[in-house]
Amino acid sequence: MSTEDDIDLVFKALANQVRRSICDELRKRPLTTGQLASCFPEIDRTTVIMHLRVLEKAGLVVPVRKGRERFNYLDAMPIQALHERWIGPHAERAASGLLQLKTELEGEAEVAVEEQ
Amino acid sequence: MSTEDDIDLVFKALANQVRRSICDELRKRPLTTGQLASCFPEIDRTTVIMHLRVLEKAGLVVPVRKGRERFNYLDAMPIQALHERWIGPHAERAASGLLQLKTELEGEAEVAVEEQ
Numbered sequence: 638m639s640t641e642d643d644i645d646l647v648f649k650a651l652a653n654q655v656r657r658s659i660c661d662e663l664r665k666r667p668l669t670t671g672q673l674a675s676c677f678p679e680i681d682r683t684t685v686i687m688h689l690r691v692l693e694k695a696g697l698v699v700p701v702r703k704g705r706e707r708f709n710y711l712d713a714m715p716i717q718a719l720h721e722r723w724i725g726p727h728a729e730r731a732a733s734g735l736l737q738l739k740t741e742l743e744g745e746a747e748v749a750v751e752e753q
Numbered sequence: 754m755s756t757e758d759d760i761d762l763v764f765k766a767l768a769n770q771v772r773r774s775i776c777d778e779l780r781k782r783p784l785t786t787g788q789l790a791s792c793f794p795e796i797d798r799t800t801v802i803m804h805l806r807v808l809e810k811a812g813l814v815v816p817v818r819k820g821r822e823r824f825n826y827l828d829a830m831p832i833q834a835l836h837e838r839w840i841g842p843h844a845e846r847a848a849s850g851l852l853q854l855k856t857e858l859e860g861e862a863e864v865a866v867e868e869q
Contacts, residue, residue, distance in 0.1 A: 645769075661839075
């Protein structure tokens with residue numbers, strides 16, 4: 638999960654409300670596909686399986702076979718990677734950028750008040 | 754930035770390599786649209802502006818007018834919100850889920866070795 642094409646898959650997978658709801662369910666605990674389908678009674682099972690495949694291809698869901706059952710696990714590592722890209726180690730720099738903006742805007746506001 | 758429709762916009766905006774590169778540039782420092790366009794000499798200015806509008810609609814880029822210039826700032830709050838949804842306060846639970854899986858798989862591996 639490193640090339641830009643892989644990252645495209647993550648964002649395309651998550652740009653869908655049902656797939657985000659599937660991630661919400663799997664974050665609570667791993668589920669078999671049947672258990673997951675029963676969380677979405679308004680959606681037919683085939684559609685749930687289709688959404689799961691999209692999430693799997695993006696590396697967001699990992700299927701794990703346990704005995705005769707196959708559990709779907711959420712793998713949040715791709716989301717962690719995005720956080721690190723735009724927030725993580727650079728949070729301080731971003732915060733200081735916003736602080737700088739605030740200071741500048743306050744300076745402009747003072748000038749505006751003085752001009753009144 | 755709270756409804757699921759708003760979140761759709763964030764993911765659709767970020768499901769494009771050029772728009773992610775724009776976020777990378779703006780994370781370093783705010784830029785005018787002209788400065789930003791010069792970071793992407795291989796893309797025409799109209800296309801850069803089109804990408805900026807998509808990022809703005811998603812709340813990822815905020816334009817700030819300073820005197821005669823208009824600077825584009827990265828606003829990473831929508832990305833922070835995603836992180837909190839799937840990782841943040843639940844990181845411990847997710848980590849313990851993975852640990853549980855690891856323990857179970859190791860248990861199965863031991864059974865497999867004993868059966869040989």
